[in-house]
Amino acid sequence: MTRPDWRTLALGAALALSVAAALQPEIEAKRATYDVVAFVDVTGSMMARDYGGSGAPQSRLDAVKARLSTAVGRLPCGSRFGLGVFTERRVFLLFEPMETCRGFSAIAGAIAGLDWRMAWEGDSRISAGLFRAIEMAAGLGADVVFLTDGQEAPPLRADLSDPFEGEKGKVKGLIVGVGGTELVPIPKFDDFGRESGFFSMSDVPQASRLGPPPEGAEERPGYNARNAPFGEMPEGDEHLTSVREPYLRQLAGETGLGYARLAEPDALAAAIATNANPRPIAVPVDLSPIPAALALIALAALYGAPLTAGLRRRRAAAKGAS
Structure with a gap:
């Protein structure tokens, strides 16, 4: 033969x-996956343009939309992602976490559809929104990603605190600081959604008028016990905006979350994976x-x-x- x-x-x-x-x-193998809900700040300061360089500046919200959807695509298949928005003192869940690979088109479309017009109030109490986001994520059994520039409107009062009452570190996740470190103007829009200039100092409260007047208010210029118990509005730069990084780091420390600046998609995905709770699942390997x-x-x-x-x-x- x-x-x-x-x-x-x-x-x-x-x-x-x-x-x-x-x-x-195929064989089955254990792979670390992640369940996260991202809440995106859609308040007015997120329309400030300090991304993309001087030639074609990009708003903070557009920068988040461009980077977040790509970062979700970098998460391992089997991970789940949900999306919500933040404005005023509350968060609103757009959809519960869904599998990132099979549902990527829907996820990317929802992120692309985020718009400042979704904001139902002009105020922005970051700490209250973050605490509610953590509470909502806990109810969904997920970790939280909170993307914001950290600008409170009206600004916080030093004599009043809003402490975190939840269990520190029970919910894992990440606060993402959005925006540059230099002060930039905040665009103003008319009733038809057309940009009409920038906010001026007189357009924006430069100090909080919430709660009782602080001690010594009667000594301030313009004080009137009935008509102006806080005195006259001081001058300030609250009509300008930059990322409030020290404040966001403080909130991260209080809640047990991580903190990172908004970066390119690979870095953002890595930051999410580093600070979220890995959930090993059996996945098919081709x-x-x-x-x-x-x-x-x-x-x-x-x-x-x-x-x-x-x-x-x-x-x-x-x-x-x-």
């Missing part, structure tokens, strides 16, 4: 390996690339060996002729 030569064996191996690859063999690669090697050997031998003969013949 004639033994088949190596070329026949190589061709048969390539055929068998190709069939094996076409069958798409093994078809292995037999496909081996089949390619067999074909390369089958057709490459004669070519290499022919080149060697030509080189030898050229050397003999010389």
